[in-house]
Amino acid sequence: MIVRFCNNFTIINFLYLSKQPTHPVAVRFLAYIALEKRYSAHTVAAYGQDLYQFFEYLQAQYDGIPELSAISHLHIRSWLAALMAEQQQARTVNRKISALKSFFKYTVRQGLVLQTPMVKVTAPKISRRLPGFIDEKGMQAVEDNRSMRRGQEDLPIFADDLEGQTHRLIFELLYHTGIRLSELINLQERHVDAANLTIKVLGKGNKERIIPISRELLQQVQAYSARKRKELEELAAGVLIVNHRNGRKLYSKYVYNVVNGYLSEHQITTITRKSPHVLRHTFATHLTNNGADINAIKELLGHSSLAATQVYTHNTIEKLKDVFKQAHPKA
Template identity: 50%
Template sequence: MLDQVHLPPLAQDFLAYLSLEKRYSPHTVQSYSLDLSQFFQYIQEQYGGIALDSVKAAHVQSWLALGLEGRKKAEDAHKRAQPPASAVTIRRKMSALKSFFKYALRKGAVKQSPMARVTGPKLPGRLPVFVDEHVMEKVETNQAGDDIPLFSDDFAGATRRMILRLLYHAGIRRAELTGLRDGSIDFSNGQMKVLGKGNKERIIPLGTAVLKELREYIAWRDAEFPGYAGGALLLTAHGKPVQAWDVYRTVRKALAQVTTLKKRSPHVLRHTFATHLMNNGADINAVKELLGHASLASTQVYTHNTIEKLRRVHEQAHPRG
């Protein structure tokens, strides 16, 4: 049980400010109150209490370190042992202190915030969700299972199929897909020009099969809408340019028929494109260029998926795995 007397008046004012002026939820205010109470109680117990403007980064770091290590029984016999706090919890506590000291700085209670020199633990990175190759084969062959086609054989079905094909074969973003024009496709050189983030253009090679389907799709589109004067590459059944929400709905519906993945967004196909390339030996720098990443750090996350695949193979195949 926390001793609330260790919460200084300014901290109480800060909590009232969050509740009454900032309109933070009661749950958020309670979390801030808990974190601040824990911190000031620690300062009282470990340092006998010090003035607010005397709190240094070292004091905060020692408190955070205690949370990361957990409280051991041997250190304090009359207190129950506590497991180490997660990196997410530590980062939340840091956020509470940063906000409080920013408030204290504005009120003139401190000359500088000790949080400027405090570093916290890195949050564990989440691996990108991707679709297995054997599942994507169903998409490629238009098979939802039991001889049921994934896409209808009309123009609307052809558009939906082309959406999936381009997202998977080119690894482009949803906005990049809806931004494609007839002029984006260079059939003679077998490549596609994409306008990415920051209006940066990049060239993506396309396979023979996809180029063939694109030719057939454009011919069908022009026959379906004779007066179409160009513009967007992909059109709906009503002759309107495909929008972002069309892409999302199409991908979600298609993937729901072939996979049990909970996440089924267009970006999953971008992750799938990159992961499959890496799993099949592609150079990471080449994948970086294909994805249009500004730095290699953004692409390196896909190496973890490759390592996970190798680990599974090792566990399944090694006699001592």
């Protein structure tokens, strides 16, 4: 499967060998979620792989892929059991179930089947892991541009050049706004509203949301924009943050390496996972710990349901437990 982009539309070309048992309706479904539902390229690719594996399993187990109307919950349960036997993680299995649910809903809407077989399929439970976050001391070190590595406390984290300014703005935007990695990469200069101190973000499913920013962050954005124009000969049209070497749009691995590298090198945090998403968790956790309304946090994060946001209340409870243990004489 090849996913490529043209004029901001995802155009999918599925190049399968003849022996690969992918159903043609699956190809139409993936085109539908990419072009009409505007799912991310990552989700489309993941769903495509899940559907390919499902139909490959049917081909192998039943000597051919049954008609869509003949596929029952028993076929699906059999496949899921095989995945669990391979010790697939529950989270991965649930994503595959999500792919099948979306696919069969599509077939019902298209009139290809009368009822989705997924109504009798139950997803395995996932033990919810509390999201890791950086404490306020660590983020203050980033704000103050000072290392937390022992013996190097007087050394700056970010250099005073275009590379350092680019990397610092990546941190500032991720922490001050809680945006996702993909949202950061796709930020446009026109999305920054200097008059109202806001930025416009296009989230999952092209859902738009407005996030307030501080005047200090706005000044950083403006200073960075002026400097990149001065020092780079070519710039990706309209893109806010660009590669400091060639002026091109950033890619995910670049941002991941930047965040992971600085957090590790300067010992900003002791948590194991040091991805850009940790800064999103940190944004939400710090807001929660300082009394922000959970519905407001939900809107800032762009969550579709409150359930996804409520995980941050658990971090607050853990903090309260620590305070209780330290302060209460009977704890």
